[in-house]
């Protein structure tokens with residue numbers, strides 16, 4: 001979270017109008033770390049990614065990605081947001 005190395009960090013995202021639904025977090029390969037549900041401690045699932053994109057005029061943080069995670073067991077357990 002505190003790491004601010006570089007602009008795009010070499011992330012490769014399949015971008016469709018700046019959004020990617022499902023799939024794996026791009027940092028999954030480099031940072032073995034995951035959100036866990038605050039309610040039931042289940043590893044949370046990546047719901048979708050919103051990438052900074054000129055086309056959609058979306059800017060996330062310092063030209064990063066916003067990732068939304070949800071609990072796979074019960075969506076009412078809430079969401080976790082990560083700006084990368």
Ligand SMILES: [Zn+2]
Pocket residue numbers: 037038039040041042071072073074077
């Ligand atoms: Zn849960």
